Amino acid sequence: MPKDSNAPTRRRAKTPKFGDSRHLFARLREALAAGAASLPDIATLVARELPADGSVIYVARAGEILELAATHGLNIAAVGRTRLRVGEGIIGMVAASGDTLNLADAQNHPRYVYRAEIGEDAMASMLAVPVKRAGRILGVIAVMSRQARVFAPVEVESVATVAMLLAEILATAGATNMSEEGFSETLPRRYAGHVLSPGIARGTILAYGMTAPIARLLTDDPAAELKRLDKAIDAANKNLDGLIAASLPGGNAPRDVLEAYRMVAQSAGWLTQVRAGIADGLTAETAVDKVSRNLRDRMRKIADPYLRERLSDIEDMTGRLMVALGGMAPKPERADGYVLLVRRLGPADLLDWHARGIAGVAIEEASPSGHAAILARALGLPALQVDRGAVEAANAGDEALLDAEGATLILRPEPEVIQVYDRALAARSVRAAALAGYRDVPSITRDGTSFNLMLNVGLALELDQLDRTGAAGIGLYRTEIAALAAGGIPDVAGQAAEYGRVMDRAKGRRVQFRTLDLGADKLLPGESNQGEENPAMGWRSLRVGLDRPAILRRQLRALLLGAQGRPLAIMFPMVATVEEFRAARDLLEAEATRIRPAPESLEAGTMIEVPSLLFQLPGLLAEADFVSVGTNDLMQFLFAADRGTPELADRYDTLSAPVLELLERLVAACNEAGVPLSVCGEAAGRPLDALAFAAIGVNTLSMSGNAILPVKSLLVEADLNALRPVLRELRRAGAAGGSIREPLAAWAREHNLPV
Numbered sequence: 001m002p003k004d005s006n007a008p009t010r011r012r013a014k015t016p017k018f019g020d021s022r023h024l025f026a027r028l029r030e031a032l033a034a035g036a037a038s039l040p041d042i043a044t045l046v047a048r049e050l051p052a053d054g055s056v057i058y059v060a061r062a063g064e065i066l067e068l069a070a071t072h073g074l075n076i077a078a079v080g081r082t083r084l085r086v087g088e089g090i091i092g093m094v095a096a097s098g099d100t101l102n103l104a105d106a107q108n109h110p111r112y113v114y115r116a117e118i119g120e121d122a123m124a125s126m127l128a129v130p131v132k133r134a135g136r137i138l139g140v141i142a143v144m145s146r147q148a149r150v151f152a153p154v155e156v157e158s159v160a161t162v163a164m165l166l167a168e169i170l171a172t173a174g175a176t177n178m179s180e181e182g183f184s185e186t187l188p189r190r191y192a193g194h195v196l197s198p199g200i201a202r203g204t205i206l207a208y209g210m211t212a213p214i215a216r217l218l219t220d221d222p223a224a225e226l227k228r229l230d231k232a233i234d235a236a237n238k239n240l241d242g243l244i245a246a247s248l249p250g251g252n253a254p255r256d257v258l259e260a261y262r263m264v265a266q267s268a269g270w271l272t273q274v275r276a277g278i279a280d281g282l283t284a285e286t287a288v289d290k291v292s293r294n295l296r297d298r299m300r301k302i303a304d305p306y307l308r309e310r311l312s313d314i315e316d317m318t319g320r321l322m323v324a325l326g327g328m329a330p331k332p333e334r335a336d337g338y339v340l341l342v343r344r345l346g347p348a349d350l351l352d353w354h355a356r357g358i359a360g361v362a363i364e365e366a367s368p369s370g371h372a373a374i375l376a377r378a379l380g381l382p383a384l385q386v387d388r389g390a391v392e393a394a395n396a397g398d399e400a401l402l403d404a405e406g407a408t409l410i411l412r413p414e415p416e417v418i419q420v421y422d423r424a425l426a427a428r429s430v431r432a433a434a435l436a437g438y439r440d441v442p443s444i445t446r447d448g449t450s451f452n453l454m455l456n457v458g459l460a461l462e463l464d465q466l467d468r469t470g471a472a473g474i475g476l477y478r479t480e481i482a483a484l485a486a487g488g489i490p491d492v493a494g495q496a497a498e499y500g501r502v503m504d505r506a507k508g509r510r511v512q513f514r515t516l517d518l519g520a521d522k523l524l525p526g527e528s529n530q531g532e533e534n535p536a537m538g539w540r541s542l543r544v545g546l547d548r549p550a551i552l553r554r555q556l557r558a559l560l561l562g563a564q565g566r567p568l569a570i571m572f573p574m575v576a577t578v579e580e581f582r583a584a585r586d587l588l589e590a591e592a593t594r595i596r597p598a599p600e601s602l603e604a605g606t607m608i609e610v611p612s613l614l615f616q617l618p619g620l621l622a623e624a625d626f627v628s629v630g631t632n633d634l635m636q637f638l639f640a641a642d643r644g645t646p647e648l649a650d651r652y653d654t655l656s657a658p659v660l661e662l663l664e665r666l667v668a669a670c671n672e673a674g675v676p677l678s679v680c681g682e683a684a685g686r687p688l689d690a691l692a693f694a695a696i697g698v699n700t701l702s703m704s705g706n707a708i709l710p711v712k713s714l715l716v717e718a719d720l721n722a723l724r725p726v727l728r729e730l731r732r733a734g735a736a737g738g739s740i741r742e743p744l745a746a747w748a749r750e751h752n753l754p755v
């Protein structure tokens with residue numbers, strides 16, 4: 001257990017208790033039931049029960065104003081008269097930031113604003129807590145003491161609970177006309193990160209996973225609530241036990257991690273706090289929510305990663321409890337105009353949100369070559385990996401600017417910033433119009449080298465991009481994407497219909513279908529790779545296809561049927577040996593003998609994603625009809641760097657001597673064997689990488705639709721003959737393995753190339 005005085009599991013001399021709060025809660029409950037709680041009553045009750053020398057309640061008014069609505073112990077004549085702007089004084093600051101302030105010497109705080117009419121001269125300390133509901137600030141409640149002191153944690157918790165209840169009272173059916181709409185926290189916050197899919201989105205934050213407003217806050221039957229809590233704990237524990245049982249026996253790492261998680265998550269400390277809340281008259285979900293808010297507030301302030309991890313384990317467990325208590329928000333039907341902000345996101349979920357109309361996505365744990373990122377690019381959906389902390393700082397309903405060009409997420413942006421972005425959006429449409437002009441320009445560099453730009457796609461809705469971009473064909477059709485979108489693999493007829501439609505839309509242009517590449521982070525509903533320590537290197541992709549040949553054979557049959565006699569090119573993912581390629585090709589040939597009409601031509605190719613293939617090139621190239629380099633997986637296996645880990649996203653570069661060397665040798669081997677080569681990993685769609693690849697002899701590049709015209713606009717302006725000696729020199733200088741990206745970009749800019 002961490003020895004931290006802030007840790008929620010620390011032993012206290014006695015269980016935290018809310019003074020004689022039951023009396024206060026009973027009064028509040030009555031007021032709620034009657035639909036007319038009086039603010040002066042609440043101000044008085046809080047001050048008396050805490051006890052404190054004074055209390056104030058400010059409520060939000062139109063125009064970002066806070067108005068003094070009730071007080072105990074201060075000048076009652078100021079009620080309705082004292083008004084503060086959001087951000088003004090300590091109360092205004094609390095409303096702007098959404099953070100609690102606990103000040104022993106409030107009057108000497110730099111933001112203190114003196115208002116003679118309130119009569120607070122004698123008060124030394126102040127505890128001010130925002131009154132929030134569903135991301136809106138409805139007011140601020142503060143208690144004061146004549147004696148200079150910091151309010152104790154138990155007092156802070158008590159006032160925070162009253163603030164929660166007050167929020168419900170203020171929001172209840174406009175019951176009392178006490179509060180208007182409220183307003184959001186107003187202080188802007190910026191988070192840096194990595195671009196996953198370029199674009200800019202303006203919208204409202206949708207922080208999925210946040211809890212819905214709680215329907216029932218207080219109870220007069222704590223015993224029943226404690227039973228509900230125990231049942232929920234039981235359900236959440238069973239769920240966790242299931243996860244642990246599914247991991248491999250024998251002390252492997254994931255199991256250890258889960259066990260450690262269970263120890264922290266089930267530790268008595270925070271559950272005691274939940275139980276104490278219920279005993280005080282809160283419903284089980286209110287008590288869990290209160291502890292979880294508390295944790296989030298503390299996590300914001302803790303820099304130590306170990307402690308943050310522990311707190312986040314508990315926060316995760318509170319989430320499980322909320323689900324078990326039925327208090328988790330369901331996904332909204334539509335998400336138009338929203339920016340999704342989440343910790344993690346799988347490709348299937350990303351598709352689901354896209355279908356609901358989401359404007360952009362910010363993910364804390366993601367990396368540019370992960371599948372969620374690839375899908376986002378394919379869909380043209382702006383997406384950003386953001387630094388940790390954004391999810392905690394955001395409230396549902398916050399305005400947000402997702403700048404997946406400048407790699408920034410801005411929460412609650414200032415109006416001037418919004419104006420700047422509006423101008424940038426306008427400029428983007430001008431650039432898009434200029435790029436569209438390249439669609440029909442011949443794909444030939446200045447030195448006369450022809451090249452082919454092809455599309456990476458996986459969904460019918462992406463096929464429009466063939467005509468929009470003027471692509472030469474489809475260099476990578478990821479067949480698993482449709483299965484992920486549908487939540488399962490369609491039957492043979494369903495698959496054949498899909499493949500036939502793709503070929504129809506390609507209108508004779510080449511299509512390279514890749515067989516199912518499932519596993520690792522591409523999991524169908526119900527599948528899990530809990531048992532694998534390294535799923536990316538585990539039982540996935542073609543390995544599953546060869547071990548369970550029925551699925552692969554059905555897919556090959558569907559491809560042959562869908563082709564209806566047209567030329568057909570099929571490639572296999574994650575091939576590690578020539579034998580695997582041969583086994584897959586044999587299955588294809590066996591199916592091909594049974595299907596009529598036979599395709600006009602049938603090509604079997606392979607992805608080059610596993611480095612072992614590079615050492616079997618003569619054998620491989622003697623058998624494969626074409627090859628396509630998947631730089632995403634190849635990079636992760638070459639550098640032993642997980643493609644989904646954001647911290648590694650910038651660590652190794654495709655534009656470095658080892659990768660360029662590897663590609664150059666591959667080009668030479670393919671040329672010698674007369675086997676066509678393409679590059680279809682994400683690097684192929686980055687203009688500078690594409691330029692370097694072209695210079696070393698790769699003339700077919702396959703990429704997301706939104707990359708085609710930017711890459712083409714660069715290549716048609718490039719003189720590869722001039723670039724080659726420069727590239728050689730840069731590679732020599734960077735031979736130790738370092739990136740040549742910066743100097744190459746500088747060369748390109750000097751030559752007026754649009755990088």
Ligand code: PEP
Pocket residue numbers: 374476478517609629630631632633634680681682
């Ligand atoms: C790759 O690995 O580079 C590739 C194109 O395949 P995927 O991204 O679908 O794994």
Ligand code: MG
Pocket residue numbers: 573609630632633
């Ligand atoms: Mg791959």
